Amino acid sequence: MFWLENTVPLAYREALRQGALIWNEAFEQAGFEGAIEVQQMPDDADWDPADVRYNTIRWSDSLGSGILGVGQSRANPLTGEILDADIVIDANVVRGFQQQYQTRGLDNFPAAEGYLQLCGQRSQAWYVQWLSMQAFGQQAFEQANLSQPQLPESHCADYLNSQHTAFGALALSAMPHLAASQLETYIQQHLVALAAHEVGHTLGLRHNFAGSLLLAPEQLNNTELTAKEGLLSSVMDYFPPNIAPPGVQQGDFFPTRVGAYDRWAIEYGYRSVTPSPLRWEEQQSLEQVAARSSLPEMGYALAYATDEDIVNEIDPEASAWDLSNDPLAFAQWQLDNAQSVWQRLNRLSVNRGEGYGSLRRRVDLVFNYFRSNTATLTTYVGGQRFRRLNPWGTIGVGLSQRPNQTPLEPIPAAKQRQALQVLNQRIFAPDAFQFSPQLLNQLPPDRWRHWGASSTSASLDYPIYERVLSVQGQALSDLLFADRLARVRDLEFKSNSEDVLTIAEVFESVYQGIWSEIAHEKPDAGPTAE
Template identity: 35%
Template sequence: MIMEGLKEVAMHEVGHTLGLRHNFVASKMYSLEEMGELDEDEATLASVMDYAPPHIAGPGKKQGKFYTQTIGKYDVWAITYGYKPLSGGTDGEKKELAKIASRSTEHGLAFSTDEDTTSMSPDPDSNRFDFGKDAIEFATNQAAVVKEAMDGLADRVVEDGDDYSRVRQAFNSLLNTHGQAMYFASRYIGGVHVNRTHKGQEDAKAPFEVVDAEKQRAAMKLVSEQVFSDEPFQFSPELYNKLAPSHWNHWGTSFSVRGDFPIHDTISQWQSTILSRLFSSITLERMHDAELKVPADQDAFTTAEMFGTLTDSIFSELDSMDDGEYSNRSPAISSLRRNLQRDYLQRLSTLAMGNGFAPQDCQTIAYAELIDLQEKLEEALDKEVEFDAYTRAHLLESSRRIKKVLDAELTLSRP
């Protein structure tokens, strides 16, 4: 696997010396299924100029090459453009070059480079370290890979006689793998595909295409199940107690001041990363604009729908706490979910109070969402259920806090 990775990196760097730039959509050439059917000597990427993670087929699937082992279709095309000896003088050369370039709409010849791949960039297909045509398929597969790898982790990664620091390293690495893949999928939400097409090209798409509404909903469902739910983060106390830090302090290592593992912080950091993306003013502005970029008679994923879906997903317990035996050790709302709900509430409140650059329409939607949520919180508190102390305190505090925000928004933030 390491030799395959080295070969890929070597091809990539030689590509740079020949003048090629990064191409971060090259990993989108095939679906994961198509990749499994390629011959061993076929390229898995359209270009070696992408950053690709190792391709791990996942539980029960046929493992091919971990890294692409030869140059791809885009590489051959780009080098042909730059290096093919052409005849016919300047005019003939120009004509020949235009002919080569006109193939850019063909499958596998898409191009998207560094400046197209920033946190502000609209195209969810342009990523460093993603893989496969569909980000939801990739994230679902990565989640399965991580789940399988977490099983018996401490037994597998440490040899007798060694300390436990490799468990912590591997655990963090697996959580990153999971979180990063979910982040890529979340980029469909409010995403806009970018095509570098020129007028008059065959099969040319428009320069911009709003991501299909159903695709955005599928991404919402995925992050709801794999990031906002506490289900994927159920690890055994035995594992937590083996997440020992390394005592080796040197450049390239991260030294743990706290020592024991900060589990709540680590998990909420991943949830927060996704929420930050969904709440960022650029995402909200783009989604709001997209409502005009999709023809009026067609389905579009709106900011109003997103906030409604988020509240339902993040506060789903409010609909299911009618009966049950709760205690501080077995609370109605888990500690991971309480943290997530606080984070969400804080963001919704900031938005409702008009702090930030989000569209005004999103501010008013957030305001209305808070009113509905407070009603539901009060209803939950009125239930004939004996809550654990944590859940009761959380519901009370959340409800009172919303009330303050609603009052403040009307009296303080704007004339």
């Protein structure tokens, strides 16, 4: 039983309620009808939401929260039984839709904002710190050090969530195939999905960054399918909004039901089993549930990758902020969307009462979105798929089904080359970024200085070259990062195929892409992709 705190705004109560109730589908699979109930905490309640006897979904209107939502629980250390759960949703999650993140405490400090822009950089912490220092000075380095490890781990998640959802909201108002009238649906769907994610934590689930592998890109906007299967196999992923590319009818923006992995994990954790000597029945029953992950017909619906698995960014298909079973294709769509929004931004894109500084922030927002999707592309180079497999299979299932499958499997060389080609065409090519002079001359910053924020000394004119360079520089440094090149080298040993991507080929591709205007050889979009 969850109680919705009486501070939750009326407009968002139903969404948060649904976010908890959609888990009932998972409990039904585990044998329980109506397992989760949600009640409204009365305005005159005489109990405190912090009381351990009440499970609550709380609303926090904070100034400097580093977290948009959190789901915490307290378990009996002897039995594992979860005794109390409290979820907090921060009001800034809604402000983020209007791209009001800059009004929050976290990025009032300009160096911190600079540092946050490096979120999503797929490299190790020290390298990000170094980049931060190069770009934003000693202060940023100190900030990064002071904030370790919280800033990259949790504040980056918060920041990137905020940036992705704000881009989606901006796209609704800017792109012709979407409609600003869908904003309310967009907000409600996001709150349902966010609450579901946090409720999932309190039910005992960890993150699952393989949760977005369920559907092919062309299936994402098929609402008949997503109503039946869900948009994701797990709401425990960090999911970006599903924004259809130009020309495609928009489907669901966010997951509206829990996925196959969520139902399966709840069944494993909660299904009741008849007591038996030595708990034999329980062991058998759990093995049967677990064995389903090896069934070929399940595809990747039960795949699992948690936080520790994605730290080194080895598997391009199991990342935060990607979507579909082909993240490369989805990222390209999003680069298209970003370009399309840039082309449509103009002085009328800001709300009444806002200044040109808001337009500047919108252009910057699209740069952040562009950068985040670029990171998906670089991860393919030296990339390897990782799947949790039981080496012995499970009684009756598993061993004979996938005899040659190994936990790690190189991403095919052709796919890695395709990522290099897209990077050349979309990031490094001389014509990759096009902006109208009209837009670039409408971007002076705000000088709004208030009790919570220091003034910004940003230049009056917009540093367009620097912005483009920051995307290209990050892509390049990520591509040539020592760990990545070592993986490319090692894949020559690890690949069963004769066809492997070599370090020399990576350098040649980058050379051709970046120096295409003056390279002696005919400019080429990159190595041939199959």
